[in-house]
Structure formats: C-alpha cells, structure tokens
C-alpha cells in the first residue's frame with residue numbers, strides 16, 4: 001500500500017493512506033538511503049510503500065520502500081558530526097511571518113530565510129503580520145519591503161491574525177498543498193494557525209518550553225490535515241528553518257535577481273564583490289537591486305554570523 005508519513009517517533013511511523021486510514025508502521029531491517037547521511041531514514045512528509053504485518057494482533061505495517069523526495073529540510077544532528085536529521089520532506093511552500101516591530105524582523109533575517117528556501121527548492125511566501133497595529137510610517141515600510149520582494153518574484157501579503165485581514169488569501173494559497181510557517185518568536189505563528197484552523201491546537205509553545213528547560217524531550221515534526229484540503233507541517237522545538245551548507249560560489253544563485261544577471265558579469269565565477277564589470281554591482285548602482293539585498297548577500301558571503309545576529313541597521 002502507498003501512504004504518507006504524518007508523524008514519526010523514532011521507531012514507529014504514522015502512515016496515512018489515500019483513503020484516509022492510518023497505520024502505525026515500522027521499518028524492516030536496514031534501510032539505507034543513497035546520498036544522504038541521515039540519522040533518520042524516513043521523515044514526515046515522505047511517501048512510502050508498506051505491507052500489513054499479519055503476525056501481530058494489532059494491525060501494524062512494515063515500510064519497505066520510500067519514494068523519491070521532491071525536497072527536504074534538515075537539521076544538523078547534535079552528536080554525530082556530518083550527520084543530518086531530516087525534519088520533513090515534500091513541502092510545497094513555507095510562509096515566513098514578518099513583523100516590522102514587536103518583534104523586529106530585519107531584512108538580513110528575511111534574506112537568509114529566502115536563500116535557505118531557494119537552496120531547499122521550496123516556494124517561499126512573505127506574510128507581513130500585525131498590520132492592524134501599524135501607523136502610517138510602519139505601513140510605508142511594509143509597502144516598501146513588499147515592493148522589494150514582489151519585484152524579485154516573492155508573493156507578499158499584509159495580514160492580521162487577530163482581525164482576520166487577508167486570512168482568506170492565505171487559506172486559498174494553502175489549498176491542495178503542504179505548508180510550513182516560520183518566523184521569529186512572537187510574530188504570531190500560533191495565532192495565525194489558530195485563525196486558519198481554530199480546532200487545531202499545535203503544541204509548538206509547550207514543547208519548545210520543555211526543550212528549553214533542558215528536559216530530554218525529543219521533538220518531532222508532525223503533519224496535520226486541515227478541514228479545507230490543506231496540510232500543515234508543525235516542527236515543535238525546532239528553531240528556524242534548518243540549515244544548508246553552501247559554497248560561496250553558489251550563494252548568489254539563491255538570490256534570484258542576482259542569478260538573472262550573472263551571465264552578464266565579465267567573469268563567470270564572479271562573486272559580485274570586487275570584480276570589475278560586474279552586472280550585479282552595476283544593477284545595484286542603478287537601483288535595480290535593493291541595497292538591503294546586496295548587504296545581506298555580502299554578509300552571507302563573509303560568513304559573518306556574529307555581525308548577522310547583532311545587526312540592527314534599519315531597512316530603508
């Protein structure tokens with residue numbers, strides 16, 4: 001039978017068939033995946049083949065095949081260096097919640113997120129939340145940022161998880177798809193998910209607090225079916241959106257507006273930093289590329305993590 005993994009607790013996987021039946025499944029014997037050094041062979045979101053285990057009293061299943069993944073997000077495993085933990089797979093889109101203040105979301109953070117989404121090959125959408133609280137200047141800032149990111153090709157929506165403004169738009173984007181939500185603590189992720197599906201009580205907060213208190217709770221991603229043909233993957237206790245190792249040379253490929261210009265740079269291995277006749281820098285000088293995007297790019301290239309975290313320059 002074919003099914004999809006909704007939950008994993010280490011040795012057992014909750015698998016749901018197309019008909020909506022769920023089975024607790026195990027993996028039989030050694031299960032290796034080529035090319036991925038992973039601590040877990042099967043992740044939430046995976047499509048798998050399984051057989052019912054007739055020997056046991058309860059109806060359980062044995063997974064014997066995993067379908068190729070469209071994409072997947074990973075976390076570095078704490079103990080085993082070079083090994084990664086696959087958090088979830090086959091994700092159609094990820095929504096980044098952005099607030100201008102309370103808490104502030106800087107463009108450096110947005111751009112890091114977008115680079116990661118590009119590297120993972122997952123569609124990213126920006127949701128500017130709490131617009132019910134903004135004065136005119138702050139709304140101008142939202143409009144400016146939305147303009148910058150729309151120009152690059154990212155969908156941007158101003159929303160309020162409290163008043164319900166544009167929640168219908170978010171819901172219609174979610175139809176027929178698997179979505180994730182991310183953003184700084186306090187941007188309104190729980191409030192938004194609650195506005196989208198009031199009956200769904202995600203455990204995000206509870207579990208991440210246990211996590212912080214140092215209890216040995218291992219947290220796992222989980223997929224939920226919503227009432228309107230949409231799925232959400234919740235990743236309790238997992239900060240951010242995973243990590244991708246990138247070579248310096250490939251970073252600009254994940255800035256779509258830079259990538260488009262790359263062929264016009266004099267050097268085909270141009271890093272768009274010091275090189276002469278660089279199409280990206282020319283575009284920057286002509287205001288065809290946002291200065292904040294270029295700054296984010298340079299920060300990532302320099303790998304200046306400390307600077308990135310403490311950075312609080314204003315978005316223009």
Ligand SMILES: Nc1nc2c(ncn2[C@@H]2O[C@H](COP(=O)(O)OP(=O)(O)OP(=O)(O)O)[C@@H](O)[C@H]2O)c(=O)[nH]1
Pocket residue numbers: 129130131132133159160161162163183184185186187188189190191192204205
């Ligand atoms: N005015 C207003 N307040 C909001 C909105 N969305 C969320 N909030 C408030 O912002 C605070 C944080 O919201 P949460 O939904 O808990 O934020 P979160 O992103 O889930 O936070 P973490 O669980 O820490 O990651 C709460 O007090 C919410 O009521 C909004 O659209 N407008």
Ligand SMILES: [Zn+2]
Pocket residue numbers: 265266270271272273275277278279280281
């Ligand atoms: Zn260049």
